[in-house]
Amino acid sequence: MSVTGAGHSADLIVINGRVLTMDGGNPVAEAVAVKDGAIIAVGSRAAIEELKGAATQVIDAKGGSVLPGFIEAHMHLFSGGAELAHLQLGGVHGFEALQKAIRDYASTKPEAKMLVGQGVDYTVLGDERVTRHHLDQILPDRPFCMAAPDHHTMWANTKALDMAGILHGRALGPGNEIVMGEDGLAAGELREGEAFGPVLDLAGEGRVRLGLATGGEPDPMPSAAERAADRDIMRRGLAWCARHGITSIQNMDGNLYQLELLAEIDAEEGLPCRVQIPFHYKNFMTLDMLDKASVMAERYNSEWLSSGMVKVFYDGVLDSWTAVMVEPYADRPDWVGEPLFTPQQFIDLAVAVDRRGLQIAVHSIGDGAVRAVLDGYEAAQKANGKRDSRHRIEHIEVTTTSDVPRFAELGVIASMQPPHPPGAMDFPLEPTVSRIGPARWPLSYAWRTLKNAGAHVVFASDWPVSPIDPILGIQAAVMRKPWADSDPDQSFSLQESLAAYTVEGAYAEFAEHRKGTLKSGYMADLVVLSADIEKTAPADLHKVRPVTTICGGKITYKA
Numbered sequence: 337m338s339v340t341g342a343g344h345s346a347d348l349i350v351i352n353g354r355v356l357t358m359d360g361g362n363p364v365a366e367a368v369a370v371k372d373g374a375i376i377a378v379g380s381r382a383a384i385e386e387l388k389g390a391a392t393q394v395i396d397a398k399g400g401s402v403l404p405g406f407i408e409a410h411m412h413l414f415s416g417g418a419e420l421a422h423l424q425l426g427g428v429h430g431f432e433a434l435q436k437a438i439r440d441y442a443s444t445k446p447e448a449k450m451l452v453g454q455g456v457d458y459t460v461l462g463d464e465r466v467t468r469h470h471l472d473q474i475l476p477d478r479p480f481c482m483a484a485p486d487h488h489t490m491w492a493n494t495k496a497l498d499m500a501g502i503l504h505g506r507a508l509g510p511g512n513e514i515v516m517g518e519d520g521l522a523a524g525e526l527r528e529g530e531a532f533g534p535v536l537d538l539a540g541e542g543r544v545r546l547g548l549a550t551g552g553e554p555d556p557m558p559s560a561a562e563r564a565a566d567r568d569i570m571r572r573g574l575a576w577c578a579r580h581g582i583t584s585i586q587n588m589d590g591n592l593y594q595l596e597l598l599a600e601i602d603a604e605e606g607l608p609c610r611v612q613i614p615f616h617y618k619n620f621m622t623l624d625m626l627d628k629a630s631v632m633a634e635r636y637n638s639e640w641l642s643s644g645m646v647k648v649f650y651d652g653v654l655d656s657w658t659a660v661m662v663e664p665y666a667d668r669p670d671w672v673g674e675p676l677f678t679p680q681q682f683i684d685l686a687v688a689v690d691r692r693g694l695q696i697a698v699h700s701i702g703d704g705a706v707r708a709v710l711d712g713y714e715a716a717q718k719a720n721g722k723r724d725s726r727h728r729i730e731h732i733e734v735t736t737t738s739d740v741p742r743f744a745e746l747g748v749i750a751s752m753q754p755p756h757p758p759g760a761m762d763f764p765l766e767p768t769v770s771r772i773g774p775a776r777w778p779l780s781y782a783w784r785t786l787k788n789a790g791a792h793v794v795f796a797s798d799w800p801v802s803p804i805d806p807i808l809g810i811q812a813a814v815m816r817k818p819w820a821d822s823d824p825d826q827s828f829s830l831q832e833s834l835a836a837y838t839v840e841g842a843y844a845e846f847a848e849h850r851k852g853t854l855k856s857g858y859m860a861d862l863v864v865l866s867a868d869i870e871k872t873a874p875a876d877l878h879k880v881r882p883v884t885t886i887c888g889g890k891i892t893y894k895a
């Protein structure tokens with residue numbers, strides 16, 4: 337085959353790579369050709385170089401792996417983009433280190449209305465629980481708050497609690513708590529969004545949190561300058577994704593405002609990643625408000641920007657005992673957690689969303705929450721008939737033997753995060769593993785068990801809860817170790833891990849015929865890595881870096 341005319345030549349070719357196509361019929365190749373945003377050929381170097389014309393851009397992969405662009409199945413783009421500018425407290429341990437980090441940061445931000453730290457371990461002070469008094473010792477005269485890595489708990493100093501008007505406590509909805517001290521004042525620990533919302537709002541980033549906090553729209557409408565600043569936060573988040581080889585984002589909070597900002601960026605310079613933004617349904621809403629979800633789905637349905645999903649939180653997290661369990665917590669025998677919806681409320685919601693033909697994704701961490709959500713999906717199937725709904729459950733940190741087969745039976749996608757199991761990456765073993773208790777360990781973070789039972793398993797970071805880097809997630813999945821010798825091995829092979837970040841992610845957004853695989857006719861979304869990922873020892877995987885990210889045929893990141 338000889339192709340010479342400019343009309344036939346590729347816009348871009350990637351050569352000299354170890355191309356892992358994720359296409360079972362043609363699993364490995366050397367090169368890929370791209371034209372008009374789509375893949376036009378995948379094959380040998382010689383065959384692809386035939387498609388090279390005078391204007392063709394050539395990328396030499398230098399023997400590194402070439403993969404479909406990563407599909408991030410669960411993340412929070414807007415807040416993640418904002419947090420890139422906050423104090424990063426991951427890996428900080430002990431009072432001295434915490435004090436130094438906070439004081440150093442404060443000195444660089446003399447104008448900040450509220451100083452915000454991110455990623456602080458629940459055990460930053462060892463066994464001692466953090467209180468406002470610790471933080472007052474560090475920073476007495478300026479408001480400061482810091483969030484746990486899971487973003488479900490924050491700690492604030494007295495100044496911040498006072499300014500937010502919650503020093504004397506406040507009545508909150510179920511699952512939220514301002515922890516009170518023996519002196520009758522807030523102790524400093526704030527559990528879940530309603531508790532720490534008033535503190536975070538003082539940082540002037542309220543619009544960033546709306547999609548997560550209420551699912552509502554900014555009120556008053558932002559000024560042109562505020563909109564521009566918000567677009568820049570989005571741009572920062574999108575660039576961070578492209579830098580990590582990500583070409584598609586399934587966002588897990590949202591509102592119309594986020595879609596508008598992204599549409600404005602799309603119109604101005606084009607998006608560097610494809611983004612799906614859900615409608616966030618909260619427990620204080622009524623079912624008629626789902627009209628807005630349908631409007632969002634109709635209005636935004638391009639290959640670059642889409643909606644079509646309803647995101648729901650059914651419970652909280654294990655570390656603050658807000659996840660809903662079937663049996664009591666191992667370290668709190670009188671407590672199973674408190675759901676954010678009653679089971680019947682959730683059934684009604686699932687039936688109503690499903691009837692609109694929309695997809696549902698529900699945060700369910702405890703096995704009790706997972707069960708209630710599966711019950712809702714089953715009720716929706718009974719009420720509306722079985723269809724290719726691909727409803728999802730997010731996290732599934734604990735499940736039960738009887739619920740495992742229901743994922744495949746009901747066609748429910750298991751959306752799981754390899755960085756999250758305690759001990760796998762950044763999260764310490766305690767207090768979580770004692771809270772779960774050894775009886776539940778075999779079915780904790782049970783990717784393998786769910787996959788073996790026929791479930792579609794997608795992987796993600798839940799950024800900014802965990803670092804966004806999919807390669808770190810792949811390493812964590814491959815190297816996963818049981819907490820006890822008697823627990824089943826839940827690790828994934830490299831190929832399975834890659835699939836969970838590519839083809840399975842495409843399946844989760846009904847796009848497996850257009851992306852997630854390197855195949856002629858598919859979207860030209862790919863990432864070139866710095867080394868051959870198959871020849872890299874598992875413990876060294878984190879050293880493999882994206883060197884070029886291509887989305888829709890355009891280079892969106894180059895190292």
Ligand SMILES: [Zn+2]
Binds near residue numbers: 410411412588
């Ligand atoms: Zn999330």
